[in-house]
Amino acid sequence: MLIRNAGILAGPELDYVPRADVQVRDGVFAQVAPHIKPDPGEEQRDCSGLLMIPGFINAHTHIGDSIAKDAAMSRPADDSIHPVYGAKQKILKNTHPGSLAEFMHATCRLMVSKGITTFVDFREGGADGVLLLREALKGVPIRAVILGRLEYYMQADSDAPLPERQEAELELLLKGCDGLGISGANENGRAVLERYSQTAKLISIHAAESEQSMAASVLKTGKSEVSRALAAKPHFLIHMTHASGADMQAASQTRGIVVCPRANASLAEGIPDIEAMWRAGCNVALGTDNVMINSPDMFREMDFAWKVTMGMNKRPVSPREILKMATVNGGRILGKKTGMIAPGMDADYVLLDRHALELEPVHSPHAAIVHRATESAIRAVIIGGETAHGKI
Numbered sequence: 001m002l003i004r005n006a007g008i009l010a011g012p013e014l015d016y017v018p019r020a021d022v023q024v025r026d027g028v029f030a031q032v033a034p035h036i037k038p039d040p041g042e043e044q045r046d047c048s049g050l051l052m053i054p055g056f057i058n059a060h061t062h063i064g065d066s067i068a069k070d071a072a073m074s075r076p077a078d079d080s081i082h083p084v085y086g087a088k089q090k091i092l093k094n095t096h097p098g099s100l101a102e103f104m105h106a107t108c109r110l111m112v113s114k115g116i117t118t119f120v121d122f123r124e125g126g127a128d129g130v131l132l133l134r135e136a137l138k139g140v141p142i143r144a145v146i147l148g149r150l151e152y153y154m155q156a157d158s159d160a161p162l163p164e165r166q167e168a169e170l171e172l173l174l175k176g177c178d179g180l181g182i183s184g185a186n187e188n189g190r191a192v193l194e195r196y197s198q199t200a201k202l203i204s205i206h207a208a209e210s211e212q213s214m215a216a217s218v219l220k221t222g223k224s225e226v227s228r229a230l231a232a233k234p235h236f237l238i239h240m241t242h243a244s245g246a247d248m249q250a251a252s253q254t255r256g257i258v259v260c261p262r263a264n265a266s267l268a269e270g271i272p273d274i275e276a277m278w279r280a281g282c283n284v285a286l287g288t289d290n291v292m293i294n295s296p297d298m299f300r301e302m303d304f305a306w307k308v309t310m311g312m313n314k315r316p317v318s319p320r321e322i323l324k325m326a327t328v329n330g331g332r333i334l335g336k337k338t339g340m341i342a343p344g345m346d347a348d349y350v351l352l353d354r355h356a357l358e359l360e361p362v363h364s365p366h367a368a369i370v371h372r373a374t375e376s377a378i379r380a381v382i383i384g385g386e387t388a389h390g391k392i
């Protein structure tokens with residue numbers, strides 16, 4: 001397939017190319033150039049007037065609570081989403097799995113319609129939870145990175161190893177998913193976190209989400225929550241909203257941090273300091289977190305992240321850096337060939353209509369996408385070279 005005459009945000013820096021051709025072969029970008037000669041019989045589409053951008057990577061979600069939208073707002077975070085006693089757990093336990101899957105399926109479809117081509121889900125409920133998400137994904141072409149979890153929690157100061165039964169469960173769990181999404185260092189002891197560090201798949205963990213979780217770690221163990229989370233040797237950390245400078249320095253040795261500014265704000269927990277993370281040398285990606293407390297919309301997430309960061313620090317931030325958080329940086333965190341338009345990368349992209357009422361005239365493509373575009377400007381969403389939504 002040859003896409004012709006599109007405006008493109010190309011490569012790892014999302015450089016704006018006003019007009020170029022893009023060739024896709026076997027679901028992968030083959031060439032990006034000013035003019036590409038089509039192969040004999042190759043399908044071609046004239047995309048004049050369209051802006052081609054990488055598909056969004058929603059790098060942190062919990063879509064399992066899609067049935068509980070806004071069911072526990074205005075409550076402290078732990079009352080709402082704590083993995084053991086939060087309102088979320090009660091709702092999920094008392095709902096038929098078929099209904100949970102139905103609403104997860106709807107969220108997956110919604111995400112595709114909003115230009116999200118990959119999402120990274122912290123899936124609760126052990127191996128059964130993973131199976132339920134796989135069921136929900138049927139018929140939706142979105143790429144899902146599923147990070148499963150053992151429903152096994154303990155005191156943070158315990159040194160007990162993972163019991164035999166959970167060892168067996170862990171093996172089964174990891175067979176069915178892409179890695180571990182650990183709830184946090186406060187629900188796991190040192191020996192268990194170290195055990196998790198030995199898994200061969202992706203590892204991620206919540207850290208420094210709230211002032212309470214930071215204080216609880218020091219109170220129970222005398223150590224910072226982030227330093228203990230790092231015992232699991234995570235590829236990336238989630239939140240870091242209340243992380244210290246030293247914590248961020250330590251996090252810069254991982255693939256990065258996924259921040260969820262709107263979710264943190266809607267739980268009245270604070271705002272992650274994205275600028276401080278950049279200064280510490282961290283790769284920062286963006287996620288929308290629980291569907292229960294926030295909409296899975298990367299346009300809204302980028303808009304909020306951009307303005308709140310400038311408002312907090314009283315300094316301008318490049319919208320290009322915010323757009324990278326929703327695309328390139330997420331791909332880097334996953335270690336996958338997605339998140340940018342460049343030869344050899346998966347052909348996951350979104351075509352935006354630059355003549356859409358909300359965008360025209362487009363003077364700055366990066367700014368227009370970060371704080372003006374909505375899904376109504378989307379002409380088509382393509383995943384692995386196949387049209388997943390809309391029409392080219």
Ligand SMILES: [Zn+2]
Pocket residue numbers: 060061062122206238289290
């Ligand atoms: Zn989370």
